[in-house]
Amino acid sequence: MRIRVFPLVLLAAAALAGCGRDSAQPAPAGAPTPAAATPAAAADDGVESDAQKEADAIAAQFPAIPVIVVPEIVGVTPAQRALESAMAPVLDPIAGVKVTPARCGAGGALLHDAGLTSVDAQGQLSRIGDEGIFKVAADGSGTANYEGGLITVNADGSGSINGDGGDEDGEGGALVRVEADGSGSYNGPAGIITLDGKGAGTWNGDSGLIRNNGDGSGTWNGPLGLVTINNDGSGRWNGPLGLVTVDGDGRGRIGAPAREVTLPALAKVAPAGRFPSLKKFAPPGAPCGYLITLSDRVLFDFDKSDIRADAAKVLDTLAAALKDVRASGMEIGGHTDAKGSDDYNLALSQRRAQAVAAALSERGAAQQAAAKGYGESQPVAPNEIGGQDHPGGRQLNRRVEIFVRT
Numbered sequence: 001m002r003i004r005v006f007p008l009v010l011l012a013a014a015a016l017a018g019c020g021r022d023s024a025q026p027a028p029a030g031a032p033t034p035a036a037a038t039p040a041a042a043a044d045d046g047v048e049s050d051a052q053k054e055a056d057a058i059a060a061q062f063p064a065i066p067v068i069v070v071p072e073i074v075g076v077t078p079a080q081r082a083l084e085s086a087m088a089p090v091l092d093p094i095a096g097v098k099v100t101p102a103r104c105g106a107g108g109a110l111l112h113d114a115g116l117t118s119v120d121a122q123g124q125l126s127r128i129g130d131e132g133i134f135k136v137a138a139d140g141s142g143t144a145n146y147e148g149g150l151i152t153v154n155a156d157g158s159g160s161i162n163g164d165g166g167d168e169d170g171e172g173g174a175l176v177r178v179e180a181d182g183s184g185s186y187n188g189p190a191g192i193i194t195l196d197g198k199g200a201g202t203w204n205g206d207s208g209l210i211r212n213n214g215d216g217s218g219t220w221n222g223p224l225g226l227v228t229i230n231n232d233g234s235g236r237w238n239g240p241l242g243l244v245t246v247d248g249d250g251r252g253r254i255g256a257p258a259r260e261v262t263l264p265a266l267a268k269v270a271p272a273g274r275f276p277s278l279k280k281f282a283p284p285g286a287p288c289g290y291l292i293t294l295s296d297r298v299l300f301d302f303d304k305s306d307i308r309a310d311a312a313k314v315l316d317t318l319a320a321a322l323k324d325v326r327a328s329g330m331e332i333g334g335h336t337d338a339k340g341s342d343d344y345n346l347a348l349s350q351r352r353a354q355a356v357a358a359a360l361s362e363r364g365a366a367q368q369a370a371a372k373g374y375g376e377s378q379p380v381a382p383n384e385i386g387g388q389d390h391p392g393g394r395q396l397n398r399r400v401e402i403f404v405r406t
Contacts, residue, residue: 055254055261058244062237063227064391065218065269066210067381068193068203079326079406080290086321087292090314096295097314102403104288110331110403156180157277182274199271216268233265270385270392289327292318292402296336296352299400305351307359315356319363322404329405330369332357337394338376338383349373356400366402 174188191205208222225239252263350373
């Protein structure tokens with residue numbers, strides 16, 4: 001079997017607030033910058049009130065530093081490669097549209113891990129590899145060599161994976177090195193990822209440069225501009241809305257000339273975590289199809305279940321691809337993060353799943369697909385770490401999944 005690196009990875013490109021009523025969407029490219037105003041000393045109460053309203057709106061949109069996510073390395077079936085090819089115009093890691101293998105338990109139920117290896121602070125989410133890919137000795141060591149891809153596993157869990165070249169164009173291969181302490185590196189289609197095993201790491205890819213310092217601070221230089229978050233709650237965002245400065249003590253400044261406003265302290269950046277041990281790379285369950293994941297921000301406005309008009313291209317492409325899929329069953333599931341009440345999130349996720357099912361049916365696809373809302377019950381990343389809010393993890397959890405059972 002071919003060792004292939006799945007080339008896309010879900011980014012929390014604008015991980016803001018929850019999928020419940022307190023969520024927010026990032027400002028679109030080209031959004032107007034804050035209007036200029038007179039200095040606060042010369043402004044009347046009405047101008048100050050307007051400036052504070054503007055500051056409140058900006059604070060709700062301040063981006064989180066995205067989660068560093070290790071791409072999956074699996075043998076991908078010809079059927080999935082065909083589906084990926086058909087969906088190529090809309091596959092976008094920043095927007096959050098991807099295809100991953102699905103795995104099911106002994107009873108045939110889908111294992112809800114979204115096909116990602118998202119390493120949290122405890123290094124607990126380990127899902128890279130496929131059953132049978134390693135020949136591991138009693139002490140945990142071993143090697144495997146498939147069509148030019150060389151895997152070496154040491155008894156302490158360290159080792160390397162040298163992917164062959166992926167597809168026919170030589171794309172998709174990667175070099176992964178893992179040390180026993182959870183540090184390591186990945187160099188492949190998703191970019192270059194390094195982790196020190198102590199909470200710090202970097203990710204340099206198509207989404208820009210992400211740097212997690214491991215102490216609650218970090219930076220992100222990407223499509224939303226330059227974001228800096230310090231571990232004392234202060235930070236800066238120089239992006240489409242202009243320069244926003246947060247002091248961390250309840251104060252801040254927006255616009256040019258800068259206006260003093262009230263701005264809440266920023267949440268700390270969650271630790272980057274560790275690479276999972278190579279001995280743990282074999283995922284649970286058995287292959288049973290694949291998942292098509294759509295981030296909520298691709299399809300819906302904040303707190304809405306009506307599909308946005310600009311989502312038509314994604315749905316048109318997806319419907320055309322699904323028409324050629326041979327499946328024994330299909331389910332469209334809605335998922336939220338843990339913000340808001342259980343009942344509210346369950347109802348919102350159900351409406352969104354039904355909206356996607358109806359949109360695909362109108363396009364002649366997924367006619368028999370079931371639609372179900374799961375609310376916050378099946379997260380793929382932590383909503384909190386150590387009792388602190390984890391905006392990047394919550395963004396990964398806000399999604400619609402189409403499970404194609406084969």
